Amino acid sequence: AQSVTQLGSHVSVSEGALVLLRCNYSSSVPPYLFWYVQYPNQGLQLLLKYTTGATLVKGINGFEAEFKKSETSFHLTKPSAHMSDAAEYFCAVTTTEGNQFYFGTGTSLTVIP
Amino acid sequence: DAGITQSPRHKVTETGTPVTLRCHQTENHRYMYWYRQDPGHGLRLIHYSYGVKDTDKGEVSDGYSVSRSKTEDFLLTLESATSSQTSVYFCAISERGWGNEQFFGPGTRLTVL
Numbered sequence: 723a724q725s726v727t728q729l730g731s732h733v734s735v736s737e738g739a740l741v742l743l744r745c746n747y748s749s750s751v752p753p754y755l756f757w758y759v760q761y762p763n764q765g766l767q768l769l770l771k772y773t774t775g776a777t778l779v780k781g782i783n784g785f786e787a788e789f790k791k792s793e794t795s796f797h798l799t800k801p802s803a804h805m806s807d808a809a810e811y812f813c814a815v816t817t818t819e820g821n822q823f824y825f826g827t828g829t830s831l832t833v834i835p
Numbered sequence: 836d837a838g839i840t841q842s843p844r845h846k847v848t849e850t851g852t853p854v855t856l857r858c859h860q861t862e863n864h865r866y867m868y869w870y871r872q873d874p875g876h877g878l879r880l881i882h883y884s885y886g887v888k889d890t891d892k893g894e895v896s897d898g899y900s901v902s903r904s905k906t907e908d909f910l911l912t913l914e915s916a917t918s919s920q921t922s923v924y925f926c927a928i929s930e931r932g933w934g935n936e937q938f939f940g941p942g943t944r945l946t947v948l
Contacts, residue, residue: 764941765839765940765942766878768937768938812878822894825878825879827876
């Protein structure tokens with residue numbers, strides 16, 4: 723079975739500061755990892771994904787994430803926060819063994835002017 | 836944006852009444868999913884479909900049933916709604932099951948009084 727843990731249900735950063743949202747996963751087989759963003763009253767939008775290959779993955783809106791197998795982590799970063807980044811972020815894991823995603827409980831990002 | 840619509844977008848109903856939520860896609864994707872989103876729980880899978888008339892249970896399937904008679908439509912039914920089923924329901928689709936990102940609909944906010 724797989725699982726995802728997102729450390730910190732709420733993160734606040736100042737505009738222009740580094741954004742770091744943490745995600746650790748558990749999987750007995752090679753994982754496929756995803757980050758989604760959810761703006762208020764909307765569905766989830768894919769930010770980026772890791773399946774195989776390069777471990778540093780770049781996504782939309784300047785976000786990137788690095789797959790670190792030794793640390794079982796897939797943290798999301800952005801060098802400089804923008805007010806429009808305020809949203810809920812979800813990490814998710816799946817594998818080749820099943821058809822299900824396992825989502826973390828989400829991290830709410832607040833950007834302070 | 837992936838062509839996914841959900842109807843209704845908002846619904847208020849009373850305990851014990853049947854409720855059907857509809858998900859419609861125009862992407863011709865094989866896989867469709869129903870999730871519920873609750874504070875502190877992230878997204879939890881209710882049921883999913885891997886083809887017309889092919890469905891399976893997810894993590895929180897009790898009290899819910901689904902049907903898929905056409906590729907484009909996936910219905911979620913609450914046979915007798917309870918207050919614990921008050922939630923936001925999201926439909927998602929994917930082209931393939933494993934290792935493939937899911938695209939989400941806008942959600943349906945259901946309140947059971």
